Amino acid sequence: MQIIQPHYHGIARTTQDYERMAMSGVVAVAEPAFWAGFDRAYPETFIDYFRQISEFEPTRAAEYGIRHFCWVGVNPKEAENLRLSFEVLEKMPEFFSQPTVLGVGEIGFHKTTKNEEQIFEAQVQLAIDHNQLILIHTPHLQDKVRGTQRTLDVLRNMNVDPQRVWIDHVEEHTIRAPLDAGYWVGFTLYPITKCSPRRAVDMLELYGHERILVNSSADWGPSDPFTLQECIQDFRRRGHSVQESIEVFHNNPCRFLGQCSKFDINPVRIETIESCAVS
Amino acid sequence: MASIWEILELMQKPREVLDRYYLDARCQLLEIAAMLDRYDRSRDGVVESQDKRIELMYESLAMLAERETTPNRSERLLHHFSEPV
Numbered sequence: 001m002q003i004i005q006p007h008y009h010g011i012a013r014t015t016q017d018y019e020r021m022a023m024s025g026v027v028a029v030a031e032p033a034f035w036a037g038f039d040r041a042y043p044e045t046f047i048d049y050f051r052q053i054s055e056f057e058p059t060r061a062a063e064y065g066i067r068h069f070c071w072v073g074v075n076p077k078e079a080e081n082l083r084l085s086f087e088v089l090e091k092m093p094e095f096f097s098q099p100t101v102l103g104v105g106e107i108g109f110h111k112t113t114k115n116e117e118q119i120f121e122a123q124v125q126l127a128i129d130h131n132q133l134i135l136i137h138t139p140h141l142q143d144k145v146r147g148t149q150r151t152l153d154v155l156r157n158m159n160v161d162p163q164r165v166w167i168d169h170v171e172e173h174t175i176r177a178p179l180d181a182g183y184w185v186g187f188t189l190y191p192i193t194k195c196s197p198r199r200a201v202d203m204l205e206l207y208g209h210e211r212i213l214v215n216s217s218a219d220w221g222p223s224d225p226f227t228l229q230e231c232i233q234d235f236r237r238r239g240h241s242v243q244e245s246i247e248v249f250h251n252n253p254c255r256f257l258g259q260c261s262k263f264d265i266n267p268v269r270i271e272t273i274e275s276c277a278v279s
Numbered sequence: 280m281a282s283i284w285e286i287l288e289l290m291q292k293p294r295e296v297l298d299r300y301y302l303d304a305r306c307q308l309l310e311i312a313a314m315l316d317r318y319d320r321s322r323d324g325v326v327e328s329q330d331k332r333i334e335l336m337y338e339s340l341a342m343l344a345e346r347e348t349t350p351n352r353s354e355r356l357l358h359h360f361s362e363p364v
Contacts, residue, residue: 141302172313192306199313205320 001242002268004253005029005228007106007135007168007186007215010057010068011049017218017225022064024229027250028265030257031057032071032106032135037220039078043087046074050091054098069100069263071135076110079119089122096130102260103127105135106168109147112139117154124158133260134165138174140193148174152181164259166213171195175203179211184256186213189227197231201238209248213256243270311340335360 005021008029021029031053033046040046053070061068072095074085095101104127109116127134139147151167162182170178170185171194178185187200195203200214218225232249236242251267258265281289291299318333339356342348349355 192302196306196310196313198317199309202313202317 001025001232001245002027002250003228003232004250004257004265005215005218005225006213006253006257007032007188007217008225009034009217009219010061011052012220013218013225015060015063018061018064018066021225022066024226026066028067028069028253029061030069030071030102030253030263032137033073033075034106034137034219035075035077039081040084043084043091046088047091050095054095054101058100067265069102069257071103071105071133072096072101073104073107073123073135074119075106076108076116076120076137076139079107079110079116080113082115082118085119086122089119089126092126093130096132099262102257102263103133103135105133105166106137107134108136108151109139109143110137112143112147112150117150120151121154121158124155124160128158128160133257134160136165136167138167138169140169144169144171144174148177152177155183156181166256168213168215169194172199172203175207179207182211184211184213186215188215188217189231190217191222191224191227193222197227197234200231201234204235204248205238209244209252211252211256212248213252214249246270311336 003025005026005028008031010018010029010031033050033053036049040049050072054072057070058068072092074088079085092104104123107120107123109120124134126132136151138144138151148167148170155162155165163184166184166186167178168186169188171187175185187203188194189197189200194217204212204214214228214231216225216228217223228249232245235245235248246268254263254265254267257263315336339359342355342359343352
């Protein structure tokens with residue numbers, strides 16, 4: 001089955017992961033810009049990072065037949081540094097014309113501070129001004145409810161089309177409000193700190209398949225790109241068809257990401273061959 | 280052989296236990312909650328004779344909810360899940 005991994009931090013993973021993902025049916029990944037595990041000191045470091053994910057990483061994925069797309073943005077954690085963030089924001093539009101850049105992300109809140117909010121608003125406005133898709137990170141653990149609520153409050157006051165916004169890392173306690181407001185939502189499958197594959201399947205059964213993306217994130221922390229395949233396996237074991245799986249794990253990413261014309265992978269449908277009699 | 284003082288020195292402090300294992304335990308509690316929700320949804324309002332395993336689950340949770348207890352919760356749970364000898 002063809003799978004799209006819509007949130008994947010390839011720079012933190014080995015090439016073997018690409019190989020194994022390709023063998024398991026992954027045809028494309030999308031890599032948001034994120035926190036590198038330490039706070040960067042210079043805007044140029046971000047620029048080089050954007051070059052890495054928009055120029056180099058696609059070549060690494062292509063070795064295994066995987067299409068690689070990316071997002072650029074100042075992540076919520078480093079958004080606390082206003083001066084640095086604004087210097088990076090000035091340079092971001094240069095990347096919007098790159099052939100694999102899909103939009104602005106992942107942006108949003110980490111500790112839900114005033115500085116984070118200022119940079120979040122500035123990046124949403126930048127995306128609106130340049131007609132870019134938006135990918136929003138929501139906080140981990142005990143900060144998630146407050147951060148998600150504040151995210152929705154900020155977006156409500158901006159002229160943003162909810163259909164072009166993906167609010168990621170939702171769980172059972174934060175899924176309803178973004179879906180009700182018309183946004184896309186994402187389940188991030190982490191071994192410990194976010195959603196598990198089985199809980200993700202529960203939510204797919206409860207909330208349906210529309211405007212939902214499932215991803216592994218898979219970064220430098222305790223994470224595993226194959227939690228996505230675990231999720232697909234549990235989905236199938238509960239009796240959902242291959243076509244339903246394709247709708248969620250391939251076609252939904254096509255529908256959301258395909259709003260950017262650079263993402264040119266189309267939804268697929270399985271057809272049964274009526275007659276294959278040997279003459 | 281280590282003295283009792285050396286053993287006590289090696290033991291984790293309460294804060295260290297939580298630092299190391301809280302998120303794991305939180306994750307496992309969420310899995311239990313989701314499994315019980317899943318079970319209830321699968322019954323779809325139909326009242327049927329309870330499977331003994333679901334009784335074991337709830338009895339185990341009640342055992343874990345006792346704050347004041349002997350320090351052998353794992354052992355007691357395993358006995359609870361065991362066939363009578």
